[in-house]
Amino acid sequence: MxxxxxxxxxxxxxxxxxxxxxxxxxxxxxxxxxxxxxxxQINQPVRYTNAPDYYTVRAGDTLSGIAARYGLNYLNVAELNDIAPPYRIYVNQSLRLKGSSNRRTVATQPMAQTAPIQRQTINLPTTTAQTSPSRSVQNLPPATTTVPVVPKAASNLRWVKPSTGPVIQNFNLASNVKGIRYGGNVGDPVLAAANGQVVYAADGLKEYGNLVLIKHVDGYITAYAHNSKMLVKSGDNVTAGQKIAEMGSSGADRIMLEFQVRLDGKPINPANIIPIN
Structure with missing residues (x-):
């Protein structure tokens, strides 16, 4: 047991x-x-859209938003396009997204010596009228009454008259005329005053109508306002005497071309640099 x-x-x-x-x-x-x-889990890499060489700014865009869309650093994009803080951009502006800033050149006449484009912020002409709230366009602060006198020999550019029409108003800051106004007929040619690159061609400022801005070497910017038709677009290279638009009355009460010249952002008398006759 x-x-x-x-x-x-x-x-x-x-x-x-x-x-x-x-x-x-x-x-x-x-x-x-x-x-x-x-x-x-290991995070999957973010896939960005392939960045184009150039991007045209649309309403609501910001520099940082455009850069983030393509996986770019907005500071690099600002450097490529000579945009200074606070990094303002405007509708229809052409932004370069690829390459380096030292590759940016401006077409010049054959056999002419070309100086590098100096860095500067491109601003639209100042006006006392209010802009449409639906457009993201920046205005310059009011211009000072101190106007630098620029001798013709100070620039490497070859200047020509932008219009063959008669002068109807001369430069007068006291009367808020920041350029020379030429008379004429609808469709009369508007010519580029010097070699440069178109940086704006749109109607973002209604009081200037169809406006073309051209950036030149040596810190110059020229403006051509009130056109009936624009023949160039942002990013185009132009030469002195090239037809860029046709005269009209957009944004004005009469047919005319308002031609402005700015040096380092300040308005100067175009008569100091363009041929008188």
Whole structure:
């Protein structure tokens, strides 16, 4: 009887021991699987849209938003386009997204020596009228009454008259005339006053109508306002005497061309640099 009891205890003990080991192994396996499943997933890389060489600014765009869309640094985009803080951009502006700033050139006449374009912020002409709230266009602060006198020899540019029409108003800051106004007929040619690159061609300022802005070397910018038709677009290179628009009365109460010249952002008298006759 005693031997039978010992045999039963010996038989039960191994079975219980083996069952305990199997349960422990199952628990460990479950924990291992759970631990593997709880490992954080590796973040997938963000896919950006391929950046074009140039981008035309639309209403609501910001420099940082455009850069983020294409996975670019907005500071690099600002550097490429000579945009200074606070990094303002305007509708229809052509932004370069690829390349380097030292590649940007302006077409010139054959055999003419070309000076590099100096960095500057492109601003639209100042006006006292209010702009439409639906357009993102920045205005310059009011111009000062101190106007630098620029001798013709100070620039490497070859200047020509933008119009063959008669002068109807001369430069007069006191009367808020920041350029020379030429008369004529609808469709009369409007000519680029010097070699340069078109940086704006739109009607973002209603009081200037169809407006063309051209950036030149040596810090000059020229403006051509009130056109009936524009023949160039932002980013185009132009040469002195090239027809860029046709005279009209957009944004004005009469047919005319308002021609402005700015040096380092300040309005100057165009008569100081363009031929009088």
């Amino acid at each position: 005693q031997l039978l009891r010992q045999h039963q205890e010996f038989t039960v003990f191994p079975f219980t021991f083996i069952k305990t080991i199997m349960l422990s192994a199952a628990v460990v396996g479950t924990l291992a699987i759970t631990g593997c499943a709880s490992k954080p």
